[in-house]
Amino acid sequence: MLSSLHLNPTLNYATLNYSSTLLLLRGSRRRTRRGGANDSLVSTAHPARQYPSLSASLAPAREEERKEEALLPPHLRPESLPRHVAVIMDGNSRWAKARGLPSSAGHEAGYHTLKKMVELSCQWGIRALTVFAFSSENWTRPKMEVDFLMTLFENVLKESLGEFLREGIRICIIGDSSELPQSLQKLAKEVVDKTKNNTQIDLIVAISYSGRKEITQACQNIAQKVKDGLLEPEDITESHIEEELETNCIPEFPNPDLLIRTSGELRLSNFLLWQSAYTELFFTNTYWPDFGEADYIEALTSFQNRQRRFGQRIN
Amino acid sequence: MVISPSSTNSSLSTYRFLFLLRRELVRADFVVGVVCYLQAMADDVTRVLKPPSLENLICVSLLLFRSWQKLNASIILKLILVFCWYLMHLLVCLVHIMASLKKWLLSYIISFGLLSKYQNLQLDMLNCLAVVVDSEEATDTRKIKHLLCWLLTMDIKYITLYDMQGLLKKTLGNDLMSLTKTSTRSCAVDDVKTMASVFQMEKMTVEILSLSDGKEGIAKAASFLCSKYMKDDSVSCNKSEPAFTESDVANALNAVGYCGPEPQLLLIYGPARCHLGFPPWRLTYTEIVHMGSLRFMNYGAILREIYQFSKKHQNYGT
Numbered sequence: 001m002l003s004s005l006h007l008n009p010t011l012n013y014a015t016l017n018y019s020s021t022l023l024l025l026r027g028s029r030r031r032t033r034r035g036g037a038n039d040s041l042v043s044t045a046h047p048a049r050q051y052p053s054l055s056a057s058l059a060p061a062r063e064e065e066r067k068e069e070a071l072l073p074p075h076l077r078p079e080s081l082p083r084h085v086a087v088i089m090d091g092n093s094r095w096a097k098a099r100g101l102p103s104s105a106g107h108e109a110g111y112h113t114l115k116k117m118v119e120l121s122c123q124w125g126i127r128a129l130t131v132f133a134f135s136s137e138n139w140t141r142p143k144m145e146v147d148f149l150m151t152l153f154e155n156v157l158k159e160s161l162g163e164f165l166r167e168g169i170r171i172c173i174i175g176d177s178s179e180l181p182q183s184l185q186k187l188a189k190e191v192v193d194k195t196k197n198n199t200q201i202d203l204i205v206a207i208s209y210s211g212r213k214e215i216t217q218a219c220q221n222i223a224q225k226v227k228d229g230l231l232e233p234e235d236i237t238e239s240h241i242e243e244e245l246e247t248n249c250i251p252e253f254p255n256p257d258l259l260i261r262t263s264g265e266l267r268l269s270n271f272l273l274w275q276s277a278y279t280e281l282f283f284t285n286t287y288w289p290d291f292g293e294a295d296y297i298e299a300l301t302s303f304q305n306r307q308r309r310f311g312q313r314i315n
Numbered sequence: 316m317v318i319s320p321s322s323t324n325s326s327l328s329t330y331r332f333l334f335l336l337r338r339e340l341v342r343a344d345f346v347v348g349v350v351c352y353l354q355a356m357a358d359d360v361t362r363v364l365k366p367p368s369l370e371n372l373i374c375v376s377l378l379l380f381r382s383w384q385k386l387n388a389s390i391i392l393k394l395i396l397v398f399c400w401y402l403m404h405l406l407v408c409l410v411h412i413m414a415s416l417k418k419w420l421l422s423y424i425i426s427f428g429l430l431s432k433y434q435n436l437q438l439d440m441l442n443c444l445a446v447v448v449d450s451e452e453a454t455d456t457r458k459i460k461h462l463l464c465w466l467l468t469m470d471i472k473y474i475t476l477y478d479m480q481g482l483l484k485k486t487l488g489n490d491l492m493s494l495t496k497t498s499t500r501s502c503a504v505d506d507v508k509t510m511a512s513v514f515q516m517e518k519m520t521v522e523i524l525s526l527s528d529g530k531e532g533i534a535k536a537a538s539f540l541c542s543k544y545m546k547d548d549s550v551s552c553n554k555s556e557p558a559f560t561e562s563d564v565a566n567a568l569n570a571v572g573y574c575g576p577e578p579q580l581l582l583i584y585g586p587a588r589c590h591l592g593f594p595p596w597r598l599t600y601t602e603i604v605h606m607g608s609l610r611f612m613n614y615g616a617i618l619r620e621i622y623q624f625s626k627k628h629q630n631y632g633t
Contacts, residue, residue, distance in 0.1 A: 212561050212599060219537040219564060223557035226541045227548065233541040238530040241537060266602045273595035274530065281588045281603060306587050 071123045073297050080304045082257030084128040084250070085121065086279065088271055089114065091263030091287030093145075098287075104148045109289035111156060120296055121201060122167060128202040128250050132271045136176060136210035153207065154184050157191050164191070168200030174246035175209035202250045211273030218244035247275055255279065258303045260296075262288040280306055425615030433618045437625045438470060444621075445475040445578035445601070447593055449585025452609040453478040456486045463521065465614050469621065473520045475578055479591045481525035488512050488523050522575060529594040532573030539567045568596060577601065580624050582617070584609040602627065 072078060089110055096106030114131060121129050134149060157171075164171060173188045180188070188207075221244040225231045231240065247254045255275045259268075264285040268276060282299045284291070425433045444466065448459065459476070466474055476483050491514040514521040544557050568574045577597045581604070583590065588605040590598065604620050606612065 212564070212596065215533060215596070216559050216561050216564050219533075219540055220557050220559045222537055223541045223544050223559065226545060227557065233538045233545065236534055236538040236541065238534045241530070241534055266604060267600055268598055268603070270599045273598055274533075276590070277529070277592040277595070278587075278589050281590075281605070 072125075076124070076297065076300055077304060078125060081125060081300060082280070082303055083126065084130070084253040084256045084258075085126055086130040086132070086256035086259040086272055086276075087117070088132045088259070088261040088265075088269065089288040090261060090265055090269075092289060094263060095287040095289045103145055104152075106289060107149060107152055111152065113289050113291055115160075116292070117296060118169065118201070118203060120293060122169070124300075126201065128204065128253050128256075130204040130206065130247070130256060130272070132206045132209065132269075134175070134207045134209070135270060136179075136208055136213060137270070139179065139208070150181050150184055154181075154187055157184075157187050161191055161194065164195050164198065164203075168198040169195060170198040170200075170202045171195045172202060172204045172246075172249040173207060174204055174214070174249070175207045176213060177208065179208045204247065204249065206271065209271070211268070211270045214246055215241065215274055217246075241274070245274060247272070258282060258299065260284065260291075260299050262286055262291050262295075419613075422613045422615035422619065425618050426613065427615075433615075433622050436469065436618070436621055438621070440625060440627075441471060441579050441621065443473040443475060443576040443578040444471050445477060445581040445593065447581060447583045447585070447590055448476065448478045448483065448609060449587070449591070450478050450480040450482055452585055453480075453482040454486075455609060456490075458609050458612065459483065459487055460490075462609075462612060462617075463519075465617060467516075467519055469618070471519065473522070473576055475522045475524060475575065477524045477528075477591070477593050479526045481527070484512060484523050484525055488514075491516075491521060491523075524575075524594065526592045528573055529592045532568060532571065532594060533564075533596060535571045536564055536567035536573060539571050540564065543567075564596070580604070580621065582606050582620065584612060 092106035092110040093103040094106075095109065096103050099105075118129060133153070138149075139146060163169070171191050173192060177185050177188065218241045222231065222236060222240055226233055226236075242248065242254070245254065255277070256272060256279045259272070259276055259279045260282045261267075262284055264283065266283050272279070280303050282302055284295055284299070286295050424430060428434060446462065453459070463474065476487070492512070512523050514523075540559060540563060541557075544559075548555060565574070573594070575594070575597060577599060578601050581590065581593065581598070581601045583603065583605045584607070585591070586608065590603060602624055606616060606620070
């Protein structure tokens with residue numbers, strides 16, 4: 001419904017009766033405080049005003065309203081957003097190659113994209129973000145590239161620690177840390193310790209990670225419990241394995257609701273194999289350095305529009 | 316008020332009277348509303364036409380003129396923005412519709428064999444194809460059999476069918492059991508839900524899985540591994556710490572009967588684009604494609620996906 005001109009006989013001036021559609025153009029949704037997973041976030045699209053004064057309707061919106069409106073895109077429903085998003089950040093090298101740049105330039109550009117994505121996730125109320133930074137298979141890449149990546153991870157952790165603390169980002173590192181350089185291992189531990197009390201968003205970074213290795217490690221941990229007499233072999237169930245997985249560092253939402261993979265590949269590549277049973281998969285042809293706000297919105301919109309029944313029947 | 320065909324004449328008359336009365340009242344309301352509106356307009360005009368002082372008149376006129384200009388500009392701008400917004404939406408929708416139509420048309424052209432490049436597919440890389448079906452749609456056994464016939468014509472050697480709740484095991488499994496050589500796991504035969512079945516046909520092997528073959532299978536493998544470790548540990552007098560490798564887990568899965576080939580391509584039929592608990596150990600490098608609803612499955616669409624898969628290059632992380 002478009003705005004309609006309504007003549008109020010009791011006033012000298014004509015007044016405007018806004019419809020919610022017009023407000024939608026300006027992004028009428030207000031971000032609310034993040035709470036539990038089942039918080040119902042109230043839509044704050046203003047109801048149609050009855051008789052606003054002309055000066056009020058033509059005056060610029062208040063600063064706070066404008067900021068709040070900018071936080072969530074209009075057609076994303078806050079109550080239907082995924083709580084945990086996983087990302088396979090693929091395509092850095094191909095992005096760089098397409099531009100005649102070395103692969104290191106692609107990885108640096110990828111870092112800036114990640115930074116933007118963390119910022120957007122914080123703004124839009126995503127509770128957890130898991131990113132696949134380096135797989136156990138990536139160790140076979142050229143030594144120069146691997147060394148550059150390890151240095152990049154170190155620099156990012158060092159430079160961003162202040163920002164993590166300021167923005168309330170809790171960092172978890174998953175993967176086989178024994179293969180990482182000693183300095184990176186020490187720094188990662190320090191960052192994880194210092195940010196463990198942050199509550200705004202959980203950022204899980206998978207470095208030297210393999211889904212199969214994670215399951216194997218979980219079985220190993222369970223075997224240790226059996227050896228310690230805490231568990232019998234015949235009593236082992238799926239939940240015991242789930243408790244031992246590294247993604248249990250966020251016990252509220254260990255399994256991602258949405259998994260995004262960039263660069264057009266259509267596979268998990270040994271990432272979150274156990275955890276992705278009911279994860280909505282979104283594959284995009286965009287290379288990771290080019291993955292922007294619009295692509296993220298597209299992925300979230302696709303998630304919202306899916307009829308997710310988790311394999312159960314609808315009665 | 317609901318009037319059933321069997322109502323008496325008096326009820327019908329009462330309803331008709333009430334309806335006519337309501338209509339007249341609405342008309343009366345409307346007339347009253349219009350009269351009030353005209354009266355208010357007349358009041359406004361009278362008020363405006365009262366002889367004010369010249370100074371007041373000029374001020375009011377200027378104010379009205381500026382307000383009217385602002386109002387006009389603001390309304391026009393907003394109308395233009397709204398129009399542009401809807402126009403953009405319409406364009407995006409049209410593009411999306413055209414893209415979907417093109418995809419659908421291409422599928423049918425491929426189905427009729429009009430494109431030669433889809434005829435002789437190179438299936439060297441496709442040793443195993445998996446199909447995940449939403450449990451709601453798995454009840455349509457006829458469609459599943461149709462799908463199997465199509466895959467048979469494509470010379471695919473190993474097909475894994477999966478649905479979460481084990482419906483395919485009960486329905487399709489029973490039909491295939493009588494036609495083929497069947498091998499099953501060594502567990503309770505009457506418990507079809509937990510039983511995976513492998514059906515050896517003349518040119519194709521069909522494996523049917525359910526949720527119990529996924530995570531539960533890994534839990535049983537873990538149990539096997541732990542039992543074996545404890546037995547070996549007691550022999551070595553509790554000296555060794557548990558140290559498992561991926562090969563150990565794979566062998567354990569084989570030992571408990573939950574092994575199987577890793578599919579290179581996985582087609583998902585259902586509303587949600589997720590693999591619904593397909594055995595996670597076998598999904599490492601599987602290409603996953605969402606095909607939409609099983610009701611609208613299309614031979615050309617399957618051929619297209621297999622063709623695109625055959626052109627893929629996987630670097631396996633290197």
